[in-house]
Amino acid sequence: MSLAQELENLEQMRNRGSLTETEFQQAKARLLQSSAPSTPLSKASALNGLRRSATDQWLGGVCGGLATFSGLDAWLWRLLFALMVILGGTGLLLYVLLWILVPREPVTRRDSVTS
Numbered sequence: 001m002s003l004a005q006e007l008e009n010l011e012q013m014r015n016r017g018s019l020t021e022t023e024f025q026q027a028k029a030r031l032l033q034s035s036a037p038s039t040p041l042s043k044a045s046a047l048n049g050l051r052r053s054a055t056d057q058w059l060g061g062v063c064g065g066l067a068t069f070s071g072l073d074a075w076l077w078r079l080l081f082a083l084m085v086i087l088g089g090t091g092l093l094l095y096v097l098l099w100i101l102v103p104r105e106p107v108t109r110r111d112s113v114t115s
Helices: 005-016 021-034 040-047 062-070 074-086 090-101
Strands: none
Touching: 005 021, 062 074, 062 090, 074 090
């Protein structure tokens, strides 16, 4: 059943009195939320959330930022980059490109205070 047909069925149920206005709005919101297609724009906007880490960094914060973005530990990203450097040198080029192109996350006041 298409989204339009399901919305029409909900509208008919509301008109018959089977659903209250609140129930109709909740069902409609749930239906629209569950059927939202994943578009390339939403993937691109998710990628815009990638930031270099201001706190978890050794050089430029690239691995710390990738760890935050992907959910993997930073040491795994560091190991991956090290292996890519050893096995062909692409790791260094990729790391430098990410260092240049990925913006740094904003430093909060609490992060910038040293004890």
